[in-house]
Amino acid sequence: xxxxxxxxxxxxxxxxxxxxPHEHDHPHPHPHPHxxxxxxxxxxxxxxxxxxxxxxxxxERNRGNFKAKGLLxxxxxxxxxxxxxxxxxxxxxxxxxxxxxxVIAGDLETDNDAQRLRARGIPTVQITTGxxxxxxxxxxxxxxxxxxxxxxxxxxxxxVGNLVCPASYDLGEDLxxxxxxxxxxxxxxxxxxxxxxxxQAVVVNKIDIAEAVGFDRDAALxxxxxxxxxxTILEVSARTGQGMAHWxxxxxxxxxxxxxxxxx
Amino acid sequence: MHEVGLMKNTLAMALKRAAEEGAHRIHRLTMxxxxxxxxxxxALEFAFDVLTxxxxxxxxTLEVEQVPIICYCSQCxxxxxxxxxxxxCPRCRHxxxxxxGGRELELASLEVS
Numbered sequence: 001x002x003x004x005x006x007x008x009x010x011x012x013x014x015x016x017x018x019x020x021p022h023e024h025d026h027p028h029p030h031p032h033p034h035x036x037x038x039x040x041x042x043x044x045x046x047x048x049x050x051x052x053x054x055x056x057x058x059x060e061r062n063r064g065n066f067k068a069k070g071l072l073x074x075x076x077x078x079x080x081x082x083x084x085x086x087x088x089x090x091x092x093x094x095x096x097x098x099x100x101x102x103v104i105a106g107d108l109e110t111d112n113d114a115q116r117l118r119a120r121g122i123p124t125v126q127i128t129t130g131x132x133x134x135x136x137x138x139x140x141x142x143x144x145x146x147x148x149x150x151x152x153x154x155x156x157x158x159x160v161g162n163l164v165c166p167a168s169y170d171l172g173e174d175l176x177x178x179x180x181x182x183x184x185x186x187x188x189x190x191x192x193x194x195x196x197x198x199x200q201a202v203v204v205n206k207i208d209i210a211e212a213v214g215f216d217r218d219a220a221l222x223x224x225x226x227x228x229x230x231x232t233i234l235e236v237s238a239r240t241g242q243g244m245a246h247w248x249x250x251x252x253x254x255x256x257x258x259x260x261x262x263x264x
Numbered sequence: 265m266h267e268v269g270l271m272k273n274t275l276a277m278a279l280k281r282a283a284e285e286g287a288h289r290i291h292r293l294t295m296x297x298x299x300x301x302x303x304x305x306x307a308l309e310f311a312f313d314v315l316t317x318x319x320x321x322x323x324x325t326l327e328v329e330q331v332p333i334i335c336y337c338s339q340c341x342x343x344x345x346x347x348x349x350x351x352x353c354p355r356c357r358h359x360x361x362x363x364x365g366g367r368e369l370e371l372a373s374l375e376v377s
Binding site (some may be wrong): 041042043044045046047048050051052054120132133134157164165168174190193194197225226227228230 | 265269270273274277281282285287292300301302303332335349350351352354359360363368369370371372373375376377
């Protein structure tokens with residue numbers, strides 16, 4: 001799928017839970033060209049630099065810019081097909097007279113999501129990442145240049161559909177809202193604990209078809225709490241609107257917190 | 265994960281640091297990686313071998329120091345090391361929401377000449 005993420009690379013492979021014999025021992029039997037020339041001079045230089053330092057710095061800068069505008073920013077990651085676009089579309093449409101919102105949508109290819117949202121009158125910037133499997137703070141910062149942020153209440157960043165890579169990249173958001181749809185299985189949070197652990201809110205979507213797909217609600221909620229004990233859990237159907245009122249209350253409460261000078 | 269991109273960043277960092285040191289060769293890169301960083305060390309190593317070709321780090325050893333997850337249990341008021349990615353306290357089974365270590369992803373040191 002993605003050359004950037006090396007999905008075709010054999011990673012930490014475990015078969016039936018067991019590690020292979022390969023445990024970080026990598027001899028390099030080939031000769032090192034002119035290595036011996038400087039042999040006497042070998043020394044260890046401390047570096048201690050975070051690999052994602054640049055992204056984290058840019059994310060903090062984004063956060064500062066958002067904060068200055070009194071804007072609540074959501075980062076919405078999920079698996080492909082769990083209903084991110086429908087969820088965002090419904091939220092902004094329903095709250096249209098109360099909150100002014102815009103969207104940054106990330107996808108590997110196509111601007112279908114942006115077109116769909118724009119057709120609803122929702123200002124949207126599409127980031128097409130090519131082969132990159134996640135959004136980065138720098139992409140968001142560039143997309144922001146295309147949106148007049150003044151007068152907005154909420155910016156929703158629809159991340160690339162992927163529960164792995166986006167977990168590592170802070171975009172400068174206030175809240176990470178991870179979606180899980182009932183068709184994906186109850187154990188998804190256990191399979192992707194790193195992503196779910198970073199969520200402030202977990203939205204269980206498509207609850208209108210839960211029964212038809214044999215969704216075990218109790219197991220799902222238990223699994224979410226196991227990996228994200230502090231996250232707020234919201235159960236909704238973006239299609240029928242069921243449960244969305246709780247989500248709107250949650251969202252508006254955070255918007256008010258972002259703008260204490262502007263009570264609504 | 266996106267190990268190729270991460271390794272590009274790491275290597276750029278290493279080459280810059282080596283240049284500042286006036287080094288001609290990088291023999292070893294040591295990284296510190298926690299399980300909660302989400303990075304797969306084997307995928308990093310693969311990317312490392314490919315990306316170092318033609319640089320002063322070609323043929324160098326990539327050493328990965330695994331950093332354990334450390335959680336704080338608010339019930340027991342103490343730290344513990346979970347054995348998996350679910351931060352459940354082995355003493356009281358409380359699930360900890362406070363992770364104090366294990367997210368590390370850093371270039372720790374270089375051996376140069």
